Amino acid sequence: MHDAGVDLHTDRPHPARVYNYLLGGDVYFEADRIAAEQGIKSNPHSRVPPRENRAFLRRAVRYLAADQGIDQFLDIGTGIPSAPNVHHVAPDARVVYVDHDPIVLAHAQGLLTGNTRFLQGDLLDPDAILNSPEVRETLDLDRPIGLLLIAVLHFVGDDHDPYALVARLLAALPPGSHLALSHLTGDFAPEAWAAVTEIYRRQGVTMRVRTKPEVARFLDGLELAEPGLVVLPHWRPDTDEPPPSDAAVSVYGAVARKG
Numbered sequence: 537m538h539d540a541g542v543d544l545h546t547d548r549p550h551p552a553r554v555y556n557y558l559l560g561g562d563v564y565f566e567a568d569r570i571a572a573e574q575g576i577k578s579n580p581h582s583r584v585p586p587r588e589n590r591a592f593l594r595r596a597v598r599y600l601a602a603d604q605g606i607d608q609f610l611d612i613g614t615g616i617p618s619a620p621n622v623h624h625v626a627p628d629a630r631v632v633y634v635d636h637d638p639i640v641l642a643h644a645q646g647l648l649t650g651n652t653r654f655l656q657g658d659l660l661d662p663d664a665i666l667n668s669p670e671v672r673e674t675l676d677l678d679r680p681i682g683l684l685l686i687a688v689l690h691f692v693g694d695d696h697d698p699y700a701l702v703a704r705l706l707a708a709l710p711p712g713s714h715l716a717l718s719h720l721t722g723d724f725a726p727e728a729w730a731a732v733t734e735i736y737r738r739q740g741v742t743m744r745v746r747t748k749p750e751v752a753r754f755l756d757g758l759e760l761a762e763p764g765l766v767v768l769p770h771w772r773p774d775t776d777e778p779p780p781s782d783a784a785v786s787v788y789g790a791v792a793r794k795g
Contacts (some may be wrong), residue, residue: 548741549741553568556568581725581785584784584786593716595774597682597716599761601625604793606629609631609684610705611631612684613687615635630651633655634654679712683709685754686717686718709794711794711795714761715758715794718768721745721751723747752765758795760790765788766789768788769785
């Protein structure tokens, strides 16, 4: 499944594998399961954000492909493949998936087609992503691109200046490109998310839940698509089923265009 010489850091949780566990997947190690279960004890709604993130990703990609004509995507922090992925929603699009966990690469390789590539890269080094052969050979950086930062920015601490990282990525993309992002917040259940954040911190994983104004800063200078920055189920819902409470979801999402 993976290169025996690659250190998967199985002794500590990894966000992609914890996320997979919470989605009901089977790609995780004991440290990931323990972290996830501890998080569930602190916040019984812990399985809701991953599920709503996947639904938001599907709606956002469909909107970008069908309504905005976007036919190429850069998905950073993609996580372990869990359908629907971008190439399922936009099968004719060119897609580069980026994640820094080698186990994600191991599981992604079998899913990649001529229009999709996977890059083992890190959001903390946007220039390495942008200059990689995977991006340069797959995407046309002179044409609009859909930049997807789904459930990844809350794993970037303030010490790494996440706003500058996003600005660097956007600066490399042409006008007409779009940013779709989702981000955990403590606005609705601060004590529960403070407890979850502390669990991750003790195990060496940064988690920085942010307020709505802090999340909105990532979108400065962009043209927000309706309905703006909202809790995920309220972004262009495609079902009549009653959504989970805002406190249960605790994730903001938005899609915005670079003019």
